[in-house]
Structures are given as C-alpha cells and as structure tokens.
Amino acid sequence: MNFVHTPEIITERLILRKFTVNDLDALFFIYADKEVNTYLPWFPIENMEGAKVLLEERYLKAYLKPQGYNYAVCLKQNNIPVGYVNVSMDDSHDFGYGLCKEYWHKGIVTEAGKAVAAQLRKDNIPYITATHDVNNNRSGNVMKRLGMKYQYSYEEQWQPKDFLVTFRLYQLNLDGKDSRVYKKYWNSSTVHFVETDM
Secondary structure, eight states: OOOOSSOOEEOSSEEEEOOOGGGHHHHHHHHHOTTTTTTSSSOOOOSHHHHHHHIIIIIITGGGSSSOEEEEEEETTTOOEEEEEEEOSSTTOBEEEEEOGGGTTSSHHHHHHHHHHHHHHHTTOOEEEEEEETTOHHHHHHHHHTTOEEEEEEEEEETTTTEEEEEEEEEEESSSOTTOOOOHHHHHOSSEEOOTTO
C-alpha cells in the first residue's frame, strides 16, 4: 500500500494539512504561548528563529518519511493553522495535540482528532495512545470524547523540563482488538497503578 504522509482531510469546520513555510507566524503563535504549552514537555519557543527550527525539525523533516501524520489544524474560512495534531510512528502511536487558547471549548480538537483517527483506521494503524498530566483533566476529556479508554497511570521524570509528572495513559484500538493494552510505560516506570475512579 502506498501511503501519503499527512493526507489532507476536510471536516465540517476544518482543513487538516501539512505545515508549510508560509505558516511560520501561526506556528510561532501556537508554540510560543506559555498557557498552551504548560502541560507539554518542551519549553515555549521565544522567537521566529525558534519557529523556523521547529518547523524544520518537527514537520518538514517528518514529511520526507514514507508515512506519518503531522497535521496543521486550520479553520476553513482562512486555512490558517490554529493548532496541530501529531501521531508518532513509533510503537506507541502517540496521539498529541495543541490548540490556541482562543479556540478552546469549541470542539475543534475533538473534530480534528476523530477525523485523523478515521484516517489511521483506513491506513491500518492498529491503535493510538495518548497521555496527559493528572493536573490537566481537560486533555483527558478530549481523549474520552475521541473514544479513548483509560488504561493506567505512571510516573515519569519529564524532559526537557525535568520534573516528575504522573501521567494517565489512554488508548483507542482501531482494529477491533479491544483487550490490547500498550504496556511500555507501565513496564518502564517503577511507580505505576490503575486509578479506580476513572
């Protein structure tokens, strides 16, 4: 099967597409916002030079690979990125997202995430995982709205910010194998447990 890296997806309100060099201002706006990036592992970028490096390292280089999903989330009316959805191609198939705060609470990440999950299912990606800091329940609510199920919690010394975080792992099996649980974080963390009130 021939894959297209980050195939464009159109939803009711959104265009999901690749980032380009024309998106530098929007990329800077998303990744420089301290509040948007509070619960993400990297530090907010500080200048346009940082945005150029980010575009090159996280997106343009990824687009050269045969398969992947690294989306700019754009509103249909102007096709300008207001967020992103990325799915890693390692064995975690980690599903990550970020959104400019002026667009929070509008269901945009849920709409984008459901569309990307449908594309992954079509491309025979067997499952996705996602993690969130226990202090960031809003992110967990997004995962639930995408149909993801809580599996377990674990501690990790998060890098590069270098502080201890308790994460919750959610998983969505796209191939019908509902009993599969991605155990890598469980196995690598000395502190792991299942919360019973989830």
